[in-house]
Amino acid sequence: MADPTRPPKNFHHTVPDGDERERLVCRDCGFIAYENPRIIAGAVVEHDGKILLCKRAIYPQKGKWTIPAGFLEMGEGPDEGAVREAYEEATAHIEIRDLLAIYSVRHISQVHMMYRATLNAPDFAPGFESLEVGLFAWEDIPWDDLAFPSVHWVLAHYREAMGKSGFAPFTNPV
Amino acid sequence: MADPTRPPKNFHHTVPDGDERERLVCRDCGFIAYENPRIIAGAVVEHDGKILLCKRAIYPQKGKWTIPAGFLEMGEGPDEGAVREAYEEATAHIEIRDLLAIYSVRHISQVHMMYRATLNAPDFAPGFESLEVGLFAWEDIPWDDLAFPSVHWVLAHYREAMGKSGFAPFTNPV
Numbered sequence: 001m002a003d004p005t006r007p008p009k010n011f012h013h014t015v016p017d018g019d020e021r022e023r024l025v026c027r028d029c030g031f032i033a034y035e036n037p038r039i040i041a042g043a044v045v046e047h048d049g050k051i052l053l054c055k056r057a058i059y060p061q062k063g064k065w066t067i068p069a070g071f072l073e074m075g076e077g078p079d080e081g082a083v084r085e086a087y088e089e090a091t092a093h094i095e096i097r098d099l100l101a102i103y104s105v106r107h108i109s110q111v112h113m114m115y116r117a118t119l120n121a122p123d124f125a126p127g128f129e130s131l132e133v134g135l136f137a138w139e140d141i142p143w144d145d146l147a148f149p150s151v152h153w154v155l156a157h158y159r160e161a162m163g164k165s166g167f168a169p170f171t172n173p174v
Numbered sequence: 175m176a177d178p179t180r181p182p183k184n185f186h187h188t189v190p191d192g193d194e195r196e197r198l199v200c201r202d203c204g205f206i207a208y209e210n211p212r213i214i215a216g217a218v219v220e221h222d223g224k225i226l227l228c229k230r231a232i233y234p235q236k237g238k239w240t241i242p243a244g245f246l247e248m249g250e251g252p253d254e255g256a257v258r259e260a261y262e263e264a265t266a267h268i269e270i271r272d273l274l275a276i277y278s279v280r281h282i283s284q285v286h287m288m289y290r291a292t293l294n295a296p297d298f299a300p301g302f303e304s305l306e307v308g309l310f311a312w313e314d315i316p317w318d319d320l321a322f323p324s325v326h327w328v329l330a331h332y333r334e335a336m337g338k339s340g341f342a343p344f345t346n347p348v
């Protein structure tokens with residue numbers, strides 16, 4: 001079987017009639033597989049002043065640490081996606097507080113919507129996408145082993161937002 | 175040619191190996207056409223206390239009024255999408271002020287990211303998706319002919335946010 005994440009070979013990039021952009025179009029039947037930016041929903045989850053991090057069991061960045069986050073699914077709001085991801089990756093039941101940051105990661109067409117959340121009880125365990133899950137005090141965060149730039153950004157913004165509420169969400173650092 | 179927006183008949187909904195959800199999969203080659211929520215980027219555009227509205231030239235809701243808004247394209251940030259849409263639909267060069275609201279429209283898997291923006295000069299004209307474009311004082315807004323519930327929501331939130339800045343974006347009305 002072909003790589004299921006790559007389009008079949010009869011798809012090609014072309015500008016359909018009445019459109020202005022290249023789309024992924026089937027040469028056989030004209031089906032247009034529209035590609036749109038995808039939303040990553042995630043949360044900085046706090047318990048007793050510590051932050052929940054997951055060690056990734058999957059590529060990319062296997063073995064590196066991240067906050068719970070992943071692709072938003074059909075029919076979900078971004079806050080609901082963040083709740084589901086925390087459960088899938090860390091078996092953690094979280095409560096969303098507010099929207100912390102929105103990042104545009106243009107070169108991979110992603111929009112990251114990052115929330116602040118709390119973990120009411122320290123109950124968690126690795127989900128199937130995580131090798132390890134833990135609560136980290138700020139000074140114990142594995143800064144050199146974070147999976148993505150956006151994990152650095154969101155932790156810095158989390159720190160900056162401490163004690164604040166009702167603020168405009170942070171955006172990409174300049 | 176088949177309807178290009180509908181998947182070819184050899185696609186069907188099934189749960190791929192290692193997944194937990196139904197996806198749109200090609201029976202021939204296994205290609206998975208992932209479906210994810212899409213982002214609508216738009217703006218409430220103000221000039222001299224009036225608001226820019228476009229009368230839709232396309233379905234759905236042809237002939238009804240909306241703020242400039244549309245699907246975010248690959249490689250764009252949501253604010254950039256809002257700027258592009260204002261140009262496409264109203265030939266208007268707008269300047270983004272801040273993020274006004276984020277709405278989850280779950281039954282059609284859309285996340286609407288709505289900004290506040292200003293139009294520096296009253297230069298605008300219908301783009302190819304608009305029949306008419308105009309600046310409306312609050313009391314002249316065609317309330318009974320707005321295209322979508324989210325247009326009502328965003329105008330109400332715009333009104334509520336007047337004179338404020340640095341606030342958390344509004345969300346779906348309850």
Ligand SMILES: [Zn+2]
Nearest residue numbers: 026028029182
């Ligand atoms: Zn085809």
Ligand SMILES: [Zn+2]
Nearest residue numbers: 008200202203
């Ligand atoms: Zn196929």
